[in-house]
Amino acid sequence: MSDLNKRMIEEYRNDFLKEVEANVEEGEWVKMCMQCGVCSGSCPLGKHWAHPPQEIFMMIRAGKRDEVLTSDSMWMCTSCYNCIVRCPRQLPITHIMHGLATYSKKLGLVPKGQPTATFAEIFWNNMMKKGRVNELKLGLALYFKDGFGPGIKEALRNKDLGTKMMKAKRMSPAEFFGGHGIKDVSGLQKMIKKAQELEEARMKKFD
Amino acid sequence: MTEVVATNQTILVVGGGISGMTAALEAAETGAQVVLVEKRPYLGGRTSQLYKYFPKLCHPTCGLEINQRRAKTNPNLTIITNAEVTGLEGEAGNYTATVKLNPTYVNDNCTACGDCAKAVETEFEDEYNYGLSKRKGAYLPHVMAHPMKYVLDPRIIGTDDAQKAKDACKYDAIDLEQEEQEINFPVGAVVWATGWKPYDAAKIQPYGYDRFANVITSVEFERMADPKGPTGGKIVRPSDGKEAKNVAFIQCAGSRDRNHLWHCSRICCMASLKQTHYVVDAYGDDAKVSIYYIDIRAIDRFEDFYANVKAMDNVSFIKSKVASITRNKENDNPVLNGVDTEGYHRYANEHDLVVLAIGMEPSVDADSLPVQVQLNREGFIEPSDENGGVFPAGVATDALDVNRAVQNATGAALKAIQVVNRVARAEG
Numbered sequence: 332m333s334d335l336n337k338r339m340i341e342e343y344r345n346d347f348l349k350e351v352e353a354n355v356e357e358g359e360w361v362k363m364c365m366q367c368g369v370c371s372g373s374c375p376l377g378k379h380w381a382h383p384p385q386e387i388f389m390m391i392r393a394g395k396r397d398e399v400l401t402s403d404s405m406w407m408c409t410s411c412y413n414c415i416v417r418c419p420r421q422l423p424i425t426h427i428m429h430g431l432a433t434y435s436k437k438l439g440l441v442p443k444g445q446p447t448a449t450f451a452e453i454f455w456n457n458m459m460k461k462g463r464v465n466e467l468k469l470g471l472a473l474y475f476k477d478g479f480g481p482g483i484k485e486a487l488r489n490k491d492l493g494t495k496m497m498k499a500k501r502m503s504p505a506e507f508f509g510g511h512g513i514k515d516v517s518g519l520q521k522m523i524k525k526a527q528e529l530e531e532a533r534m535k536k537f538d
Numbered sequence: 539m540t541e542v543v544a545t546n547q548t549i550l551v552v553g554g555g556i557s558g559m560t561a562a563l564e565a566a567e568t569g570a571q572v573v574l575v576e577k578r579p580y581l582g583g584r585t586s587q588l589y590k591y592f593p594k595l596c597h598p599t600c601g602l603e604i605n606q607r608r609a610k611t612n613p614n615l616t617i618i619t620n621a622e623v624t625g626l627e628g629e630a631g632n633y634t635a636t637v638k639l640n641p642t643y644v645n646d647n648c649t650a651c652g653d654c655a656k657a658v659e660t661e662f663e664d665e666y667n668y669g670l671s672k673r674k675g676a677y678l679p680h681v682m683a684h685p686m687k688y689v690l691d692p693r694i695i696g697t698d699d700a701q702k703a704k705d706a707c708k709y710d711a712i713d714l715e716q717e718e719q720e721i722n723f724p725v726g727a728v729v730w731a732t733g734w735k736p737y738d739a740a741k742i743q744p745y746g747y748d749r750f751a752n753v754i755t756s757v758e759f760e761r762m763a764d765p766k767g768p769t770g771g772k773i774v775r776p777s778d779g780k781e782a783k784n785v786a787f788i789q790c791a792g793s794r795d796r797n798h799l800w801h802c803s804r805i806c807c808m809a810s811l812k813q814t815h816y817v818v819d820a821y822g823d824d825a826k827v828s829i830y831y832i833d834i835r836a837i838d839r840f841e842d843f844y845a846n847v848k849a850m851d852n853v854s855f856i857k858s859k860v861a862s863i864t865r866n867k868e869n870d871n872p873v874l875n876g877v878d879t880e881g882y883h884r885y886a887n888e889h890d891l892v893v894l895a896i897g898m899e900p901s902v903d904a905d906s907l908p909v910q911v912q913l914n915r916e917g918f919i920e921p922s923d924e925n926g927g928v929f930p931a932g933v934a935t936d937a938l939d940v941n942r943a944v945q946n947a948t949g950a951a952l953k954a955i956q957v958v959n960r961v962a963r964a965e966g
Contacts, residue, residue, distance in 0.1 A: 367832045367859035368858045369860075371876070371884075372861025372876030372884075377884065
């Protein structure tokens with residue numbers, strides 16, 4: 332490719348595409364999309380997406396930063412990988428969607444009350460406390476995420492299942508008090524903190 | 539049995555399709571000695587299986603007839619059908635070719651009267667019609683077959699049918715004692731024109747070619763449109779034989795897809811635009827054609843053809859690669875599911891018949907090539923000095939339409955002629 336070609340490509344590559352390429356996991360693949368639509372048509376939850384993946388890629392390339400990062404579309408991804416398997420250009424679409432969600436979360440642009448984002452946050456905080464997921468607390472936190480009243484209602488709705496799980500020793504009420512964990516929790520927490528710092532340092536500024 | 543008179547000034551052409559025939563005739567008509575080896579029992583290859591050409595919508599039988607006539611009258615050309623090149627040793631100007639001759643159990647006495655076919659009962663899938671119809675165990679491959687001789691399917695040899703065929707023949711043309719034979723002869727240069735095959739549509743799992751009767755490939759549709767074809771030229775649904783008026787074409791079926799064929803097969807856009815004419819010609823205002831595409835590649839002078847099809851009222855273009863096909867269980871209609879790129883609308887469209895514009899892949903895969911040549915990622919032969927005196931032609935080099943394959947083959951013939959001329963000069 333000639334120097335002129337390269338220069339013009341840079342000139343026409345808008346800032347948001349550059350930002351996605353720099354800061355979003357697998358973001359450098361976005362430019363490879365040829366807009367065939369197989370990903371959107373193959374997504375089992377496709378009709379729930381305000382902007383299907385193919386449209387998200389086009390919006391990124393059109394520089395629609397706010398619309399993309401505040402969208403709840405990428406939070407609809409359930410990681411079934413149907414799109415990756417079928418993409419004629421083998422874009423890692425699932426990973427890009429998770430990358431966009433993570434980036435949007437990092438910038439504080441997630442739509443308020445987005446259930447997948449809420450779940451992810453509850454899960455993360457739960458796991459970081461002991462280094463292992465406390466399923467009892469995770470379940471309860473989900474029941475009560477919308478307040479005390481709905482929490483009680485949800486808990487009662489599921490009481491038969493809960494009782495069965497306890498009988499089968501799938502869930503222990505003792506987990507409510509502390510719960511099991513790994514040997515060196517503070518070691519894990521330090522490690523994650525360091526990783527987050529390194530990741531932060533690698534982020535490029537685009538505001 | 540078969541004797542081939544050849545020297546190291548002879549050009550060997552491998553493959554008797556449109557490219558191989560062109561290369562062989564062009565070379566032979568300059569005075570070069572040419573041996574043409576074809577695997578099928580007749581010349582013409584996949585071009586002979588087309589109903590019409592784009593863009594003129596004329597019939598390939600016309601060009602085929604001209605070429606066959608050129609072949610019959612040229613004393614420099616030796617044609618060996620039902621044979622395969624299995625080895626090539628040596629270097630440019632000095633090769634020895636090994637050719638396996640498969641028996642057809644029919645000798646040159648055959649007058650193509652057809653009495654053997656009447657006598658034989660066993661039927662097999664007709665490969666000329668891509669399995670859409672049956673043919674007898676003794677058969678004429680197609681109405682314009684060259685050589686114009688019947689062929690016995692090796693699967694009936696040793697059965698009563700073989701004897702029935704022999705007994706029915708008035709001309710003593712059937713020789714059940716024929717055996718496979720291997721011959722060697724010298725050649726100076728080789729034109730390699732082994733062509734293509736349609737990509738295996740069943741590998742595109744979401745399209746259900748192997749599950750749904752009313753999902754067919756473009757090569758099958760081509761046979762269907764041919765009045766000499768399996769449906770007598772009627773465009774119908776394989777599931778129930780009803781008229782297929784609402785037809786969908788899916789472009790890039792296998793092509794431009796890293797999970798299947800990396801390359802653009804280049805002919806499929808024009809093929810679907812051409813086949814749109816077949817539907818509209820058959821059903822007029824009742825026809826409804828939908829073309830699902832990523833982008834239409836109707837290059838250079840074909841743009842007009844595209845514009846004319848686009849202007850038809852009953853033809854619509856949907857910019858979308860179809861994600862999957864399901865089946866309406868009540869009427870066997872294929873349902874196309876996807877999201878279009880112009881507005882991102884989700885659709886589930888029902889059609890009578892779906893035609894997959896299937897991609898082209900090299901007919902000989904890399905592992906079974908008997909010659910040392912440079913291949914590209916897609917398995918096509920790259921023109922390269924390292925190929926020595928082996929010159930690829932036609933679709934063996936790249937996905938090409940007939941027009942470009944013929945141009946390419948003429949070029950390959952010229953390169954081969956240069957090699958044998960060099961040998962001729964050196965030997966005085």
